[in-house]
Amino acid sequence: MIENGTQKEIDGCQRVYFHGHWILFYKPPEENWANHKILIDHLTRRAFHNTERGINTPGEKLEMARAAYENENDPGRKRVNAAMLAGALFNRASDIFNSIVSLAERGVTVTRENDLMKRCSACFFEALELGKQVKHYSGEEGIDEVWGEPFRAFTLSIEDFYRQRYIKMAAAMNDIDLIVDAIQATLGSNKEYQPVNPLLEEFKYWAKREMETMKSDPRYFEIWPGYASTLEQLVDYDPGCNSDRDELFCLRSKGLLKRGVDLINWIAAARVQMPKSRDAYLQALNDFNNQP
Numbered sequence: 001m002i003e004n005g006t007q008k009e010i011d012g013c014q015r016v017y018f019h020g021h022w023i024l025f026y027k028p029p030e031e032n033w034a035n036h037k038i039l040i041d042h043l044t045r046r047a048f049h050n051t052e053r054g055i056n057t058p059g060e061k062l063e064m065a066r067a068a069y070e071n072e073n074d075p076g077r078k079r080v081n082a083a084m085l086a087g088a089l090f091n092r093a094s095d096i097f098n099s100i101v102s103l104a105e106r107g108v109t110v111t112r113e114n115d116l117m118k119r120c121s122a123c124f125f126e127a128l129e130l131g132k133q134v135k136h137y138s139g140e141e142g143i144d145e146v147w148g149e150p151f152r153a154f155t156l157s158i159e160d161f162y163r164q165r166y167i168k169m170a171a172a173m174n175d176i177d178l179i180v181d182a183i184q185a186t187l188g189s190n191k192e193y194q195p196v197n198p199l200l201e202e203f204k205y206w207a208k209r210e211m212e213t214m215k216s217d218p219r220y221f222e223i224w225p226g227y228a229s230t231l232e233q234l235v236d237y238d239p240g241c242n243s244d245r246d247e248l249f250c251l252r253s254k255g256l257l258k259r260g261v262d263l264i265n266w267i268a269a270a271r272v273q274m275p276k277s278r279d280a281y282l283q284a285l286n287d288f289n290n291q292p
Helices: 033-049 059-071 075-105 115-133 149-155 158-186 196-212 220-235 244-270 275-290
Strands: 007-010 013-018 021-024
Touching (some): 013 158, 021 158, 021 196, 033 149, 075 115, 075 149, 115 149, 149 158, 158 196, 196 220, 196 244, 244 275
Antiparallel strands (some): 013 021
């Protein structure tokens, strides 16, 4: 049995093993506040990119966002106000942390017991708590694993944060395997969808490569075209319909295929599991199998 965290060079690339997957390894940057800031800024942008629109509230609007949240009584609107407040808290925490890094660069020692650091931590923590109200941009479910990453990058060492990310990516890759296997078992056994099976295998490969590769990596210029073009082929696939029965089958099956491709795309972009969406989709495939 291979131990999690084992590193190995495969085809000229350094990889690290976690839960069944050899994932592209990146050496963590040096442990200092400046590198924490770079990581937190990147993760904050990713969090907003993968979540619903309208919640990237500037830090200077924090008090307004809090007042709107506290004064709202309608449950639906209050959830959105909570998400907007969470966004403001994230941005306020980033603003404070930027000040801390600026002080450190000028030779001022700032420890975790410093008042600024405590205020920064409090903003991150409250944003994390409110993050349970934040939805993925698809609207399908919450995505607090992604929302919590800036807070974890603040509290953990960079090396420990990287290790956690590999564990989460491995779990997400396992879900991609599960989804592709389920699509192939449900749709790929039909003659109309047999050409899709190799495309799904290719898409699974590229989705994992896209997930594990930093966009600053030169290899991304090879990986993204492979991923995007395979995605387009799957979305555009036409099984063909020759009768009324076939037309109904094609309509339902094409919708299921697109839904599965979308789900894999969301998981690859977020780099975390989406269990609610995964389970709902697997149930939809099972229902399709059992329909008369």
